[in-house]
Amino acid sequence: MGIERRVSRRRFLEFSSALGGIVGYGSLNQLFAQGKLTVTEEQVLGPFYPINKPLDRDADLTHLRGRRFSAKGQIIHLMGRVVNPQGRPLSGIRLEIWQANTHGRYSHINDSNAAPLDPNFQGYGVQVTDAKGRYRFKTIKPGSYPTGLDGWSRPPHIHFYVTGSHEALVTQMYFPGEELNAKDRLFQSAAPNQATLIAKAEPAGKGLEPDSLIVTWEIVLTAG
Numbered sequence: 255m256g257i258e259r260r261v262s263r264r265r266f267l268e269f270s271s272a273l274g275g276i277v278g279y280g281s282l283n284q285l286f287a288q289g290k291l292t293v294t295e296e297q298v299l300g301p302f303y304p305i306n307k308p309l310d311r312d313a314d315l316t317h318l319r320g321r322r323f324s325a326k327g328q329i330i331h332l333m334g335r336v337v338n339p340q341g342r343p344l345s346g347i348r349l350e351i352w353q354a355n356t357h358g359r360y361s362h363i364n365d366s367n368a369a370p371l372d373p374n375f376q377g378y379g380v381q382v383t384d385a386k387g388r389y390r391f392k393t394i395k396p397g398s399y400p401t402g403l404d405g406w407s408r409p410p411h412i413h414f415y416v417t418g419s420h421e422a423l424v425t426q427m428y429f430p431g432e433e434l435n436a437k438d439r440l441f442q443s444a445a446p447n448q449a450t451l452i453a454k455a456e457p458a459g460k461g462l463e464p465d466s467l468i469v470t471w472e473i474v475l476t477a478g
């Protein structure tokens with residue numbers, strides 16, 4: 255994900271006017287690199303943080319140890335970096351993720367949706383960022399689900415609990431191009447920094463599962 259996306263519109267305008275709009279792309283990029291990245295917005299924990307975590311908590315949520323079959327749904331390779339506002343990679347950051355299955359159902363006692371459970375979906379995973387601040391999960395794209403309030407349906411999203419040595423960030427990652435994003439009260443509550451919550455998605459291509467996606471999302475912490 256480019257640094258440009260992390261620079262707020264206001265900051266972009268400040269840069270643009272300072273430059274008089276006459277510099278080339280390369281110079282502009284250098285200036286952006288010196289600018290501060292927007293810190294990723296917080297989101298509510300929600301009612302479905304796992305009480306009973308699966309015994310299998312690895313980075314592959316599509317398969318539970320000992321199970322013959324894999325999770326239903328579109329496979330996504332979810333990856334990115336955790337950085338500070340200056341873009342410095344943060345290593346040793348713990349990331350927990352949890353999400354609905356492809357039908358939009360959580361494996362959680364609080365979830366009363368009628369959508370089916372998927373016994374082969376792990377639904378929760380933990381990773382720690384490497385020396386370059388990177389993380390990676392294999393999972394499925396979560397389905398949308400009704401909240402039970404005024405026809406409000408949550409768009410596909412993945413919950414993140416990010417723990418560093420100085421701070422914790424609870425948030426949610428969203429997918430680009432989802433119609434429900436514009437109507438989602440939680441996503442919109444991140445205004446004016448909703449863009450910090452949107453991942454980039456593209457077809458995975460050769461060597462990976464047909465129809466799977468590469469989803470990249472950079473997380474910016476204040477200190478790490």
Ligand SMILES: [Fe+2]
Pocket residue numbers: 300302354408411413
């Ligand atoms: Fe959720």
